[in-house]
Amino acid sequence: MLFKTRSAAVYGIDAHLIDVEIDFAGYKTEKDEFSTVGLPDAAVRESRDRVRSAIRNSGFDLPTTRITINLAPADLKKEGSGFDLPIAIGILGAYGALTIKEVHDFVLVGELGLDGTLREVQGVLPIAIAARAAGIRNVILPAANAREAAVVDGVDVFPVRSLLEVRELLNGFASGKQSMFAKPLRVDTKQLLAGSEHALPDFRDVRGQLVAKRALEVAAAGGHNILMIGPPGSGKTMLAKRLPSILAPLTFEEALETTKIHSVAGVLDKDAGLVTQRPFRAPHHTVSDAGLIGGGIIPRPGEVSLAHNGLLFLDELPEFPRNVLEVMRQPLEDGQVTIARASMSLSFPARFMLAAAMNPCPCGYRGDPSGRCHCTAPLIQRYISRVSGPLLDRIDIHIEVPAVQYKELRGGSAQEGSAEIRSRVLAARERQHARFHANAPDSGRQPPPPASDPRSRGSSRTAPRQKVFSNAQMSTQQIRIFCELSSEAERLLERAMVSQGLSARAHDRILKVARTVADLAAAPSITVQHLAEAIQYRTLDRSHWS
Incomplete structure (x- = not known):
């Protein structure tokens, strides 16, 4: 008997729906014959052992027979353990353990434990978006992933914890009876975004450094990349960590796009379900080029993509390997990363603000009144030249951050907080938005779409290749x-x-x-x-x- 279910596979940050076809032979064999076709990877091929044990430990006695699983379209590589659930439900349907005859209006994703419990998987937000785009109303997911997918309007997300719960849910739909698992999860995204402003470090904690604070305010207002140069202990890292507190809040479209990247990378907070604050990423200088840009046999997003719509902070900039820094030139220029492999080429968004910090010389104390720096001019030049000219050309602001004087450090005068600085930044961003909107080529016809909107693209030789949202662009x-x-x-x-x-x-x-x-x-x-x-x-x- 043939039974069909639906699942999805994630490529880059987008998902593609996959038809899972199960053919259950009508005769017994001497031993189980379980084959999976359609370009499955090792995790998908191993699903036969997890699925068989999960079904039997859930109380179903499968006969010894031949089972063929086809994952269509067959020319797309399938990877991950998320196909366990649709394969198991397809086998139960073909075997006759389900009263529902077809599940074409359901997308099923989840990894099965040997006892039939469901475990979380990565990338469920792009899967929910793909289901909505295809007009599929219902998505069945492990309970640990449900909150993440429920932020997508237009789909009903059903959190389940075991294979038996999925069977009861589907049979309830077939009989028209309300199952205890048939209530979809709802998430108030407006409330999530409204409650996101908390626990950010405040500029009020920074003593002195008025010039550096002003430079950071200018950088935040115009979306400019910034490089801070100063001795150890002058507060460069402290300033950078407070930069997100003066950036504009995320819009829902930006939050959704950022969450897709974090979901695919497996770093999303499952309790939150949605990234509600602009990302702040600070990789160590030992990071590889693949770790910074992304990579792998099946390419995964790197730090520059995880910082999309947020801030990437590179401390001790000259200590990063030269080849690692050079690969940042494309995302700084284009706002995206393209990773090419023999089997595929994927693009990840990477529009971020770069904040970097470095010492003025190898010892770090050039210009110190104590005279403890003995670095020669050639040594200093070699140190600074570790950062190439083309990369420095993409950094708009270079600012010196001197050591804080004792009187400033111990002074009792009140410092300006992030809220006051942010109000000026938001006002400046509004002026830029109004200026670019009024002068956009299509401003008389329709408002510009957000940066994450697929319609946002260059329109002619005389217009920029993409919509402009800040002066830096x-x-x-x-x-x-x-x-x-x-x-x-x-x-x-x-x-x-x-x-x-x-x-x-x-x-x-x-x-x-x-x-x-x-x-x-x-x-x-x-x-x-x-x-x-x-x-x-x-x-x-x-x-x-x-």
């Missing part, structure tokens, strides 16, 4: 339009270019940062004061660092 054409300078400001920029030997790329980044400084001041145009502040944020371009 402006194209060269938009810089000319939105960063016009007065004659006095032009002369200041020319003097800076000549005296400091700034590159053309530094020129564009200075204008972008100056536009953000003007937005924070609610100024319609860039003034000399705004431009002068932006020029000061190019520490590594100055002559004394050459």
